[in-house]
Amino acid sequence: KNQVEQSPQSLIILEGKNCTLQCNYTVSPFSNLRWYKQDTGRGPVSLTIMTFSENTKSNGRYTATLDADTKQSSLHITASQLSDSASYICVVSATGANNLFFGTGTRLTVIP
Amino acid sequence: NAGVTQTPKFRILKIGQSMTLQCTQDMNHNYMYWYRQDPGMGLKLIYYSVGAGITDKGEVPNGYNVSRSTTEDFPLRLELAAPSQTSVYFCASSARAQQPQHFGDGTRLSIL
Numbered sequence: 566k567n568q569v570e571q572s573p574q575s576l577i578i579l580e581g582k583n584c585t586l587q588c589n590y591t592v593s594p595f596s597n598l599r600w601y602k603q604d605t606g607r608g609p610v611s612l613t614i615m616t617f618s619e620n621t622k623s624n625g626r627y628t629a630t631l632d633a634d635t636k637q638s639s640l641h642i643t644a645s646q647l648s649d650s651a652s653y654i655c656v657v658s659a660t661g662a663n664n665l666f667f668g669t670g671t672r673l674t675v676i677p
Numbered sequence: 678n679a680g681v682t683q684t685p686k687f688r689i690l691k692i693g694q695s696m697t698l699q700c701t702q703d704m705n706h707n708y709m710y711w712y713r714q715d716p717g718m719g720l721k722l723i724y725y726s727v728g729a730g731i732t733d734k735g736e737v738p739n740g741y742n743v744s745r746s747t748t749e750d751f752p753l754r755l756e757l758a759a760p761s762q763t764s765v766y767f768c769a770s771s772a773r774a775q776q777p778q779h780f781g782d783g784t785r786l787s788i789l
Binding site: 569596597599606607608609610611614654658665666667668669670 | 681717718719720721722767769775776777778779780781782783
């Protein structure tokens, strides 16, 4: 069964600290993996997208890693800011137009 | 550049009423999608379209209908509203199937 599981469900960190969010998937055949940021009351916004051959991709203070062998991905946030408070959603794409599988997200809260 | 625009932002319906959720994009994207997001759940695909005049069912299409007469617009129709359709609805678009999707800010729909 195609599934995407994220951990932790929620996380609270102090401003300026780093954190890492996890994503495990069982989607096959794999096409790409995406991380989205969703602010409260807004739609998701794409952070990174990685294909099978990419191990790491960065977008500013966000760095995503992918291990296609173990079917795991992580999103590392460096020097967190209050504006990083949001839900982070891992999405895995299988081949095809409607084969996206969404995780339930990690709710990150950054406190001063 | 407006991106993906959804209207209305909020709506309360009575059971059995009908309504249309509007979605328009100005990026000339061929692919458009409708999702629903329930609390604590990942986004679920309702319908999608790969171009004007072409639509197809996603994971949870029952109780909904769509049309795609132009590249820009992809309205979602609820014919007989039911309490189970209380959710946040997101419209998204992408240039191609395996590219990141751009999301609107959602329509929050309550059916009482």
